Amino acid sequence: MKILVCVSKVPDTTTKIEFTDNQFKADNVTWIMNPTDEWYALVRAVELKEQHGGTVTIINVGGAENDQIIRKALAIGADDAVRVNAEPTDAYEVASQIASHAKEANYDMIFTGKETIDYNGFVVGGMLAELLDLPYISLASKLDSDGSKATIEREVEGGNEIIEVSGAFVVSTQKGIAEQRIPNMRGIMSARTKPLQVVEPNGEGALSTIQSYELPPQKESVKLIDAENVGELVKLLHEEAKVI
Amino acid sequence: MVLVYIDNSEGQIKKASYEVAGYGVALAEQMGTEAVGICVGNVANDALSTLGEYGLSKILNAQNEHLNYFDSQVHTKAVAKAVESTGAEVVVLSHNYNGKALSARLSARLKAGLVAGAVELPDTNNGFLVKKSVFSGKAFANYELKTDKKVISVNPNAFGLHKKGGTATVETFDAGISADDVKVKVLSVNKVSDTIALSDAELVVSAGRGLKGPENWGMIEELANTLGAATACSRPVSDVDWRPHHEHVGQTGITIRPNLYIAVAISGAIQHLAGVNSSKTIVVINKDAEAPFFKAADYGIVGDAFEVVPKLNEAIKAYKASA
Incomplete structure (x- = not known):
């Protein structure tokens, strides 16, 4: 089984989001591997390799500072990694770089997390599948494969669907598919010497640009209502908030 | 076009x-x-x-x-x-x-x-x-x-x-x-048919670990029913299977933007807020006045969920009957 796992680098969940001159203020930000890429996509890929044999390759699009999160992915159990040396400005640029690599490497499965916690698009997996002309199953909460045929559970409104796919595919993963793994000392040591190949970008540009950022309006402080007077809450929800 | x-x-x-x-x-x-x-x-x-x-x-x-x-x-x-x-x-x-x-x-x-x-x-x-x-x-x-x-x-x-x-x-x-x-085959579709889909819902009633056990969800379902709302839950609740995973809202669950989100006995961790902070109106019911969720709320009641929720249900019923 030859598996590619796409990982992204994002600001830690608790980061205070600020902008200067319409750029995200990156000072004092702790960068992490995107949670759903790490906990779900990567761990399920490593589990499948442990069960059936094969290889897990990591791909990331970014500068040399991203090597830190790539090494973490290798410590969790991936075998090797590719970093496309580019500073992407939108999801299409990312997907296009990954597609260029994947076209030549013929992976059986390509995993992504469900969304990145910075731009929240749920986009790269779908774009990648289209560029490679492969099936795409999004929001998978279970995935089993015998190497030629995979059975995948995906979430839909108010329930789930069980899907069977033969041949190569792209999948985006979410909670339920695997449990987070903490890299152990042996993993961390071996990650240092695992191959990390740096390739140059294909020159394909972005399809969109961010012109400006805004912060949401400051929330007014909470109106507290006495627990003995819930009728007041109902009145406010009807007359002031106009939601019931 | x-x-x-x-x-x-x-x-x-x-x-x-x-x-x-x-x-x-x-x-x-x-x-x-x-x-x-x-x-x-x-x-x-x-x-x-x-x-x-x-x-x-x-x-x-x-x-x-x-x-x-x-x-x-x-x-x-x-x-x-x-x-x-x-x-x-x-x-x-x-x-x-x-x-x-x-x-x-x-x-x-x-x-x-x-x-x-x-x-x-x-x-x-x-x-x-x-x-x-x-x-x-x-x-x-x-x-x-x-x-x-x-x-x-x-x-x-x-x-x-x-x-x-x-x-x-x-x-x-x-x-x-x-x-x-066609490269994929759908083997089965499993849906809970008689409830409102959370992702579409305009009103949502959600509860957290403070409810102590799955047997206490009756009052949440009743309140949701009175309002015509969908039910949701926090991550710890779906992690221990008190509620199904598709009800889990938050960073690793689903993101929702209802007109009204009522959070019962949920402290309001940043990961939970990530899934609900675009809701138009947020009501928080929690016995801990220091719960961080109150900072993100429009309306709050400091009180015991087991007392407040049934009262709120009755008050909404009365409002609906008079409307």
């Missing part, structure tokens, strides 16, 4: 499709053009003509036996063919489960700039700017699209339902899909 994707399931039009129909019509008016729907699936013409109430003048209906289930690869081909034959400049979809997959694929196929999760109508006065929520609800970004073709997926409940009156004509559309195009 603006092409609106009409998402559907088992022959039924999803509620999110009515919302994006209105969004597409409003955008078309802004651009001085018309909005047309494309439905790929197995929906009867009569049902599709009701989309005229939301201002669509025409619906293209692509039906054949290979299109009964949603498959992002096949549906992308079908919609791209409709884009080609209508010359549409903008495709509008819901940013729901299917829309997320389809909008990404369409963008790559058409080399069309994509805004995934728009929260407002585009600003077309000076270029084409679309606002979207980023950093898990902590900020907004204004995306500029300069490509000839554009794709916008709209966050559920961001635009609302806007009826205009009218009827749509329905035309059969040959999407050119054959058995060879």
Whole structure:
């Protein structure tokens, strides 16, 4: 089984989001591997390799500072990694770089997390599948494969669907598919010497640009209502908030 | 022209499709053009003509036996063919489960700039700017699209339902899909049928670990029932299987934007807020006055959920009876 796992680098969940001159203020930000890429996509890929044999390759699009999160992915159990040396400005640029690599490497499965916690698009997996002309199953909460045929559970409104796919595919993963793994000392040591190949970008540009950022309006402080007077809450929800 | 994707399931039009129909019509008016729907699936013409109430003048209906289930690869081909034959400049979809997959694929196929999760109508006065929520609800970004073709997926409940009156004509559309195009097989669909889908819900009642056990959810379900709301839960609750995973809202669960979110006995960790902070109105009920959720709330009650929730249920019943 030859598996590619796409990982992204994002600001830690608790980061205070600020902008200067319409750029995200990156000072004092702790960068992490995107949670759903790490906990779900990567761990399920490593589990499948442990069960059936094969290889897990990591791909990331970014500068040399991203090597830190790539090494973490290798410590969790991936075998090797590719970093496309580019500073992407939108999801299409990312997907296009990954597609260029994947076209030549013929992976059986390509995993992504469900969304990145910075731009929240749920986009790269779908774009990648289209560029490679492969099936795409999004929001998978279970995935089993015998190497030629995979059975995948995906979430839909108010329930789930069980899907069977033969041949190569792209999948985006979410909670339920695997449990987070903490890299152990042996993993961390071996990650240092695992191959990390740096390739140059294909020159394909972005399809969109961010012109400006805004912060949401400051929330007014909470109106507290006495627990003995819930009728007041109902009145406010009807007359002031106009939601019931 | 603006092409609106009409998402559907088992022959039924999803509620999110009515919302994006209105969004597409409003955008078309802004651009001085018309909005047309494309439905790929197995929906009867009569049902599709009701989309005229939301201002669509025409619906293209692509039906054949290979299109009964949603498959992002096949549906992308079908919609791209409709884009080609209508010359549409903008495709509008819901940013729901299917829309997320389809909008990404369409963008790559058409080399069309994509805004995934728009929260407002585009600003077309000076270029084409679309606002979207980023950093898990902590900020907004204004995306500029300069490509000839554009794709916008709209966050559920961001635009609302806007009826205009009218009827749509329905035309059969040959999407050119054959058995060879279908690479995935849907083995089964498992849905909880009698509840309101959380992602579509305008009102949501949610509860956390403070309820102590799954046997205490009766009062949450009753309150939801009285309001006509969907039920949701926090991560610890779905982790220990007190509630099904599809009810879990938060960073690793689903993101929702209802008009009203009532959080009962949920402390309000930042990961939970990431899934609900775009709700229009937030009510927090918690016995701990220091719970961080109160800082994100519009209205709060400091009190024991087991006393407050049944009282609130009665108060809403009384309000409904008098309304």
